[in-house]
Amino acid sequence: MDRYEGWTPGHPVAGCAPTAAFGCGTLLPMVNFSGRVRRWREDQPGGLAVVDIPEHLVAHLGGRRQMRVSGSLNDAAFTGSTMLVAGGGLCVGVSKTALKSANASVGDEVRLSIAAATS
Numbered sequence: 001m002d003r004y005e006g007w008t009p010g011h012p013v014a015g016c017a018p019t020a021a022f023g024c025g026t027l028l029p030m031v032n033f034s035g036r037v038r039r040w041r042e043d044q045p046g047g048l049a050v051v052d053i054p055e056h057l058v059a060h061l062g063g064r065r066q067m068r069v070s071g072s073l074n075d076a077a078f079t080g081s082t083m084l085v086a087g088g089g090l091c092v093g094v095s096k097t098a099l100k101s102a103n104a105s106v107g108d109e110v111r112l113s114i115a116a117a118t119s
Contacts, residue, residue, distance in 0.1 A: 030071065030115045031057040037094060037106050040083075049099060049106050050083065050091040058090050062116050071114035074102035079117065 033054050040048040058064050061082070069092060070079045078101075080092045092114065104110050 029060045029062075030113055031061050032111070032113045033057055034109055034111050037099065037104060037108050037110055039106055040091075040093075049094045049096075051094055051110060051112060052085065052089055052091045053082070055089070061090075061114070064088070064090050068117035069114040070117045071112065073098055073112055074104055074110050076101040076103075078102070078112070078114070080114075 031053070035051040035054070037049050037051055039046075040050050053061065061067075061069075064084060065082070066084065067082050068079065069082060070077075072078050073094065076098070078094075078098050080094060080098065082090055082092050085091050092112070094110075099105055102110060
């Protein structure tokens with residue numbers, strides 16, 4: 001595990017007051033990790049880019065399931081979706097726009113801080 005990788009117990013749900021109704025004021029776990037941007041299908045040029053989520057962080061994110069996530073990619077604002085990987089893994093899809101904002105491309109090592117999105 002590198003010094004960037006890990007998780008924080010939570011961060012406040014954006015736009016919610018601590019005393020608001022269920023779901024607001026709760027804390028969502030944020031996972032921090034580095035990974036290489038790769039193609040979803042290595043045998044085809046172009047297409048979807050993804051970053052694999054380290055296995056030991058998947059439970060902190062909410063488990064191995066599809067979900068919307070938000071946070072940062074190389075310190076640039078980021079939203080995406082997780083996807084199940086054959087063989088038991090989990091990855092997050094990264095759009096061309098997100099890569100451009102993060103000054104990254106397929107093959108680059110990137111830093112992500114993500115949590116399950118609330119909406």
